[in-house]
Amino acid sequence: MSVPCVRVPPEEGEATRQALAEADLLDAGHDITVADGWLYVPVSDPDAVPDEYEVVAFDAPVREDQTMPADLLGFEPSYERLGGVYILDEDDSERAGEIADALMACDLPVETVVNRASKVKGEYRIREWDVLAGDGTETVHREYGVEFLLDVREVYFSPRLATERHRVVEQAAADERVFDMFAGVGPFVVPAAKRGADCVGCDLNPAAVAYLRENAARNGVADRVTAIEGDVRETTDAYADWADRLVMNLPHSADEFLDTAVELASDDCVVHLYDIAHEDDPFGPSERAVRAAAGEAYDVEVLVRRDVRSYAPHERNVCLDARLSR
Numbered sequence: 001m002s003v004p005c006v007r008v009p010p011e012e013g014e015a016t017r018q019a020l021a022e023a024d025l026l027d028a029g030h031d032i033t034v035a036d037g038w039l040y041v042p043v044s045d046p047d048a049v050p051d052e053y054e055v056v057a058f059d060a061p062v063r064e065d066q067t068m069p070a071d072l073l074g075f076e077p078s079y080e081r082l083g084g085v086y087i088l089d090e091d092d093s094e095r096a097g098e099i100a101d102a103l104m105a106c107d108l109p110v111e112t113v114v115n116r117a118s119k120v121k122g123e124y125r126i127r128e129w130d131v132l133a134g135d136g137t138e139t140v141h142r143e144y145g146v147e148f149l150l151d152v153r154e155v156y157f158s159p160r161l162a163t164e165r166h167r168v169v170e171q172a173a174a175d176e177r178v179f180d181m182f183a184g185v186g187p188f189v190v191p192a193a194k195r196g197a198d199c200v201g202c203d204l205n206p207a208a209v210a211y212l213r214e215n216a217a218r219n220g221v222a223d224r225v226t227a228i229e230g231d232v233r234e235t236t237d238a239y240a241d242w243a244d245r246l247v248m249n250l251p252h253s254a255d256e257f258l259d260t261a262v263e264l265a266s267d268d269c270v271v272h273l274y275d276i277a278h279e280d281d282p283f284g285p286s287e288r289a290v291r292a293a294a295g296e297a298y299d300v301e302v303l304v305r306r307d308v309r310s311y312a313p314h315e316r317n318v319c320l321d322a323r324l325s326r
């Protein structure tokens, strides 16, 4: 059966394997294979593979020494992975239970299996989960060489946004000041600090702020990360005119925070503004909102209009990168 593989010349194989392993994207259930002068590296999540790699469908052999969930179930289950927590999105509880049993019995490094029990909701943007197997929902997730400790029951974290976060973080320079207004457990702030940036992350959720501090320490960048707990509109006066780069990942309502963003911006600041918008005009609402908030104080230049992913029928999750120049 064909599985998604990164295809590279064999001489680039080891560097590619290492990069994909660091991003936690290797598919442990299939063998890396040489065929037709190419090396095929099976990957677990083709959407998260950085754009620089070519992803193709290839009939990679199943690893003989591994029992995979499909071997036990007779069908290929669908799941996402966050460290040792395997995430299902199954409406049928009997089927969910069968998949959970197979995941626990197979050779994958499964600690816990959870099923989505609600949408992402509330100010903290977290879900309810049914824990189907295992008992802990705290885990260590690895993304592009950075470790994140987090509890899926207490904080927001989407492994699907890894490529998008990497795109933003790669723009952060060593001497920059980066401010994440909705920082969560630090998936923008911690890797930006690893690149040498001076970073501040704010979050309303006390659990997220505690994990952000822990993750900064765990990755050796506690000295370059300041964590602030509270509403970013009320707790960040000390950082007026400070930020060279602002990250605003609170789709649906980030525009309500643009006045604060303008207060935090330095004379020359790039804003990464996430939104959920209709496919007919995915970037218009963000662009108009940024221009309105900037007013006479800043010139606004749109740098990138990024279509991140589908969110719902006819709705896109998008990111507008805009430069504010005073």
Ligand SMILES: C[S@@+](CC[C@H](N)C(=O)[O-])C[C@H]1O[C@@H](n2cnc3c(N)ncnc32)[C@H](O)[C@@H]1O
Binding pocket: 123, 124, 125, 156, 157, 158, 180, 181, 182, 183, 184, 185, 186, 187, 188, 202, 203, 204, 205, 208, 230, 231, 232, 233, 249, 250, 251
């Ligand atoms: C969609 S999550 C993004 C978290 C993180 N940036 C990421 O990409 O994983 C939004 C975060 O904003 C936080 N939040 C919501 N309202 C806030 C506010 N008024 N001030 C600061 N943080 C807020 C939530 O607690 C949540 O952790």
